[in-house]
Amino acid sequence: MKIKWYRKPQEDDYPAAASYLSLTMDNVAATAIMHELQQVGMTEFASKDIFRACGLSTLGVSNSHVEADIAKIMKEEKLSPLLLYRDQARGRLIIADGYHRLCAVYKLDEDAIIPCKIC
Helix, strand or coil, rough: CCCCCCCCCCHHHHHHHHHHHHCCCCCHHHHHHHHHHCCCCEEEEEHHHHHHCCCCCCCCCHHHHHHHHHHHHHCCECCCCEEEEEEEECCCCEEEEHHHHHHHHHHHHCEEEEEEEEE
């Protein structure tokens, strides 16, 4: 099964990323990272590598957001690329936006290549 992706993240993904990041840093830093993510180019990584770098576990398919993203994949609808932040102070990757999409893709194909922006 081929997973379809938009060519770039959707505009509402950036404020969502800033909102999430503001839980672990001040708003000024979160907003600066959001602006940096808007400027960097696209890249891609295997879903399993993203999980290894962030240290998170996958959400089960019983999660409603994961289920919704799996349904989109099955209907051949496009998903928005992930927004990732390298937290060098903690030595880990933060999924600023797209965790549910990552979980859905990983459930279907752990080797799937996922487009993303990373800073």
